[in-house]
Amino acid sequence: MSNSIGIVLDKRRIKTNEKYPLKLRVRLDGNEVEMYSTIYDLSEEDYNKLSAPRISDSLKEIKQRIKEIETDSRKFISDYGDITFQEFERDFIKDNPHFKKRRTTTRPEASEEEEDWLNPYRKRFKILKEPHPGTDYISYTFQKYIKQLLAEGRIGSALNYQDAYYSLKRFRGNVQFETITVSYLHQYERMMIDIKGRSKTTVGIKLRSLRSVFNEAIEDKIIKGDKCYPFGKRKYKIPTSRNIKKALDISEVQSIYEFKPENEFDRKARDYWLFSYLCNGLNPKDFAYLKYRNIDEDYIIFTRAKTERETRNDPKLITAYITEDMHRIINEWGNKDRNPNSYIFPVLVPGEDLLKQHMRVCSLAKFICDGMKNVVKALGIKKKAGNAECRHTTATTLKRSGATTEFIQEILGHHNKNTTENYLDSFENDVKKQFAKKLTQFK
Structure with a gap:
């Protein structure tokens, strides 16, 4: 089989902007030829400049792209072996971002x-x-x-x-x-x-x-x-950037706690936020999946969905004491059917598939964030008070109250202590500032 591939400027039909389409010209088996329109158009003058040693950055970019198209298509045909145009269009051209859409063979249906x-x-x-x-x-x-x-x-x-x-x-x-x-x-x-x-x-x-x-x-x-493999030592290192969450201080939490929202939307969002704050910094997914069977007398006992797979053989149970405020929130907003298999809060619908459950959890997270934006705005608090800040505030408050890192690790459900230590680093600067002032307290 004799095959040839190359990019050509198709001058058979000029466009209104005096440019012509760049096309991939494919010859299979020595005689059959097909042309496939790329997404690039050039004037004849610019097309002739592609071989020049010095060209504009935009032409350099197009030159690089068409070189990649030629290389990729040659390799594809070579690897494929005895190939037809129908197969080439279906498996290489269709949905390739470098080519304009064209009618191609339908892909085989899945089993x-x-x-x-x-x-x-x-x-x-x-x-x-x-x-x-x-x-x-x-x-x-x-x-x-x-x-x-x-x-x-x-x-x-x-x-x-x-x-x-x-x-x-x-x-x-x-x-x-x-x-x-x-x-x-x-x-x-x-x-x-x-x-x-x-x-x-x-x-x-x-x-x-x-x-x-x-x-x-x-x-x-x-x-x-x-x-x-491009990753690793002396190769590419994936960038890391610690996204520091601003924890609320206890006076700001008090303001949120004592605030009386005027509408039910904000009141419910505020209560959900407070429940999460009091329940070991509960995240939205674990909040949604709580069932009445997780309640054992005065405690809620559950495992984090995020670490369930990693701890399957040694499940890490998280225990939170149910405070008076948590009881109030459950009584006001929770499901009235207290069957052990019922969800505590009306977020998930029994029997729905996992994708719908995921979307409901996302809606819950947005609901809490949107409501809390209104609450902190009304209170004049400049910090964010979303779901991540809620969890961070729980850890921060406990740390400043004298709790050990090991205790915070346990209530947050972290599998690794290093995770907790990294989590706590971001709110230590104000403590350092306070102690720095003590060094010259005689002033």
Whole structure:
């Protein structure tokens, strides 16, 4: 078989802006030819400049992109073997961000068994429809790993991996693992921070997902780690940035506690926030999943959903004393059906699938944040008082009251003490300031 591939300027039909489309010209088996329109258009003058030693930055970018298109398409056809245009369009051109949409062959349907269990997720997880030019393209392992997360019921993690994939796809497309070099990652980081205005924390989340996908591909023998793994010592280091939450001081908590919201929305959100604060800094997911069976006389005993998998063989139970205020909040806002299997609060609906449960938890978190914005604004408090600040405030208040790190680790449900110590670091500066003043208290 004799195949040839190249980018050409199709001058058969000029556009209104006096530009022509750049197309990928593919010849298969020595005689058949097809043209595929890329997303790039150039004037004849600019097209001729591509081979010049000095060109503008915008032309350099297009030159690099079309070079990548040619390289990727050649490798794809070579790896595929005996390929037809129909197969090339279906598996390489379709949904490739560098090409304009065109009518292509429908991808084979999934098996009935796969179709059944994935059906509830298809609308929310568009990655399940992603085509794969080859198994060594990132879409293949991202999709495979996301299916695994969905099968395990880890909806939040699956959404994070999907977000990471589409962030990378918007940057350079669905590329092969070997394309992702140290330089690629540095360019992605600069694009996210300098152009998109994203934080280092966001970049870290996306690239930790990518690193896990690399490890999966190595485990599946799709790639060889020693040849193209870009992470690690003397390679690319994923950025870290501690997102410090401003804990409320006890006087601000008192103001929130004593505040009388005028509407039911803010009153309910404030009470949910107070319950979480009093219940060991409970996060929204654990709040939503609390059932009456978790109540044992004067205590609520539960395990954190976030660490359930890691502690399955040695479950870490969290115990919170039910204060008088917590009893009031349960009586006012809780479900009246106190069957042991009933949820304490009317957030989740029994029998709903995991995706719907996840969305309800997200709605709960937003509900509390929105209500608390109104509360702190009315009180003149300048700090945020969302769900993360609630948990941080619980830990801060206990620390300033003399609680040990070990005690705080236990009530927060941290599996590792280092996590708690890192968590506590951010609110020690004011204490240092107070003690610094004592050094010259004689003044």
